[in-house]
Amino acid sequence: MRIGILGYGNLGRGVEKAVAVNADQELTAVFTRRNPSDVHIETKGAKVLSADALPDMKDELDVLILCGGSATDLPEMTPGYAGMFNVVDSFDTHARIPEHFAAVDKAARAAGKVGVISCGWDPGMFSLNRLYAASILPDSEAYTFWGRGVSQGHSDAIRRIEGVADARQYTVPVPEALDRVRSGECPKLTTRQKHTRECFVVAKEGADRARIEKEIKEMPNYFADYDTTVTFISKEELEREHAGLPHGGMVISTGRTGENRHVIEYRLTLDSNPEFTGSVLTACARAAFRMNQEGASGAKTMFDIAPAYLSPLSGEEIRAKML
């Protein structure tokens, strides 16, 4: 299975690592909108090419994994390249998924290709767990908690404040909320009751720390609805203690059958968010290729992928080893 990666940021590097440990996949090339000679990849034998070369690579790739951002890249990229390749993306703007799905579906159907959108862990594995639980226990309630982990969007929002040199923001589930949900009481929880936000900030020399802290805590959507703590640290401490991109979280569904309560919990504890996400994308690339080989086309999500398609093993093998 010949894989292409478009975009070589954290996620693209995560996909590269994942492809390297899959015996049935081979990285053909990384495509970049930067100058290819400035991009240095790890995979021996794979090329670095300009994104402009993609239309000429239709016969060289089985799946193209799109590692762009959801805000502006993927809404263009995924429908665009679904007209040429089987594609996989990690589009995660939940509110815009229906329109993204429709655009990818149209392009992929016309080209006879498969486009799997919104792969990763949320959307992705967490979505699957919400769906499985709701299908098994129709009256259940699903609670999603994120963290403890680094939110890159929130870290970026802090960095845009005047006087901030760098920042790292952790999203943290509130332990009491987890306990209440796991007990099966189906609580109504506000935004503030579910998560807290911990901000580690490097201030520029002479910056007004009190003002920075106030601006963070009052920032609408990002922080105003949360109990937020701000800790100023040195650049060295940030680099030493907060270099990684850990994340994770859990989906807890609780429901009943008559008198009896059931709790279903799916939990991820990830040292590297982009590397795990890249690993999910890579498994979905396998499914996209196989489903397309069997004649499928159009947009898909992980909801539409029979789990067996994600595995390199045969049906006989997975039934014997994992069922």
Next chain:
Amino acid sequence: MRIGILGYGNLGRGVEKAVAVNADQELTAVFTRRNPSDVHIETKGAKVLSADALPDMKDELDVLILCGGSATDLPEMTPGYAGMFNVVDSFDTHARIPEHFAAVDKAARAAGKVGVISCGWDPGMFSLNRLYAASILPDSEAYTFWGRGVSQGHSDAIRRIEGVADARQYTVPVPEALDRVRSGECPKLTTRQKHTRECFVVAKEGADRARIEKEIKEMPNYFADYDTTVTFISKEELEREHAGLPHGGMVISTGRTGENRHVIEYRLTLDSNPEFTGSVLTACARAAFRMNQEGASGAKTMFDIAPAYLSPLSGEEIRAKML
């Protein structure tokens, strides 16, 4: 969707409860090998019929859910009825799944029906979690723990000992083993290191308790390889404290991407094992019917079911609400 249930023990009753809360499903009849007039079901409007009537019901049912035992019932029943109906079973003798699959596949294909085997939580939801984790992280290791919960097979084994009036056996994961697995160290664990077994036994009057305890603890396969505790209690205490059939457990997969560790944990805490299993079977019945309507036939497992087929909601709805 017109549902039939064959067998009205704990599992059959669990399926009945699950069908009752699914707006798109209707229980047509419960089929029994007992005298139908001795079987009293909860669903108003549904019939109780002899299992002998099934061959005449081909046009009356969309799916038949088989609630027999794996030892002797299902190896006959599932291939037999897959020649007449879309069927779903909970066959759980792991070692015999390949031959069961082959037998059901042959019958279902010949009849143009779908037969979904080995649905439930293990095999079933736990299997899915082993497969998803292994597909995402190919070098990961999956650990399955069961309990704390009642093992009916082990309870039955104790009841067969001379002098035992009744018994309840709980399978319990060893906390230290869970901690080691969650830490990501990928330990090699023996049977004894993973689970303990707690037995609550009602002895007949005058029975030799020391002998009963010895026979339990030395019973090969069931208890000899475990740290087993035996507690003698009264019939009243058994009925008061151990009437339910709670179960559950967890699948914990740990793997790496380069230096980074990831832990994936799926945990079930179930007040009623048969009612939860019945709920999974019922969701799989929905999938069997839909896949058959789209032209599929043959044996399937949950590995072969795209998750969307399990939900009563449309693709648009699940993408908007759960993705």
